[in-house]
Amino acid sequence: MNELRWSKVDEFLIDTLVEQDEALLAALAANSEANLPAIDVSPNQGKLLHIYARMMGAKRVLEIGTLGGYSTIWLARALPEDGKVITLEYEPRHAEIAAKNIRRAGLESRVTILVGPALESLPKLHSSAPFDLIFIDADKKNNPAYLEWALKYSRKGTVIVGDNVVRDGRITDEADRDEHIAGLREFLQRQGEEQRLTATAIQTVGAKGWDGFSVAIVG
Template sequence: MSTTHGAETPAALNPGAPPERFQRKYAMLSTPDPNWVRNDNFHNSFLIPYDDATEHALKHSAENGMPDIAVHPGQGKFLNLLARTIGAKRILEVGTLGGYSTIWFARAVPEDGQVVTCELLDKYAKVARDNFEYAGVSSKIKIVVGPAAETLPTLPTDEKFDLAFIDADKASNLTYFLEAKRVVKRGGVIIVDNVVRNGTVANPDIDDENVRGVRRLLEHIKNDKEVDATTIGTVSEKGYDGFLYALYL
């Protein structure tokens, strides 16, 4: 935990705060300001109790050579709270990785609810299944393995999703968003992660495939009368980024 500028640590200000979290080295777009990291640690020490299952998911994923790009704890808690707030029973996730965010979602849905999560790689899906088993949420989760651009169109529309979370390759954002619209109910929510990217999306001098993928999504939504959306910028232990929040009208 950061103690720059002589500030007290969260544990000092909040006796009984959870032990220091498993140290993560995110593949960041920008180096986070020490104040952002300190702020995350401080707030989390009050609001997010230490949880063995989610920490195990991060550690087990790292031990299996997976990239350290899961959502941060505060965002995981936000996704959980959002799902609970809207009473989500069925959730679609695009991009499983080690299943960290999936666990947060699975804990939010009722016992007869379901999280369908799409993962490209078999080896990542195996690690995620191990993490779900450890967390005791396997019965609520279905993993669909393969390119999401191919597997999403196979999802039936007879039982709609209440919430979709898109956190996969950014170049395919629009493809995933349109497929999410196909299976999410009216009044449902679609969230797309990593749409600010250290401000590069708004920088005309930047033109990589990830940035183009976000821009294509924004251009589509501008003229899509079936959704209403906004971008929420965030700064955290992962750097400067943000997510798009869309309501399917």
């Protein structure tokens, strides 16, 4: 019953506040038709990322985890003409679909997709740093390592956003031996301990169930 009500509220908020044009809707449709995992950010979450980028006047964005490029489109649209999103995707097929979605949206000049394990791509990005906004939404077991790279590629004022940090409350279960849950727990703990970061996390409910995201600013 709760999930049904959460979904209805999400639908209302999206219908009221989030305008999705043909390119965004086509990206979601293409991802579904290609049987990509249904783990895109929701439309209201995508717009939240867009607002974050615009609020801080971001010009350079790093996204770890592209999937079909839905969140990438939201981020790229927040940037000026000379802005750039570098997005990292492990699966070549996902990257291919994302490239088509991004091209359909007319954003190929603002987006570079790097294919392969993120931990192999990240050491190659020194010349592109620092980034203004870093969005971490890939395999959760490696989130602690992604955080370390995010800090290396940050400047004072860089914002680091992590997705899916609650996982139906499993984050609190220390007996849960799932490597992704353990990675998320360490990811959050390191943010709390890191003197360079001012961080918080918010629980969310909606069409995608009970989850949350973390937000940190480098000081």
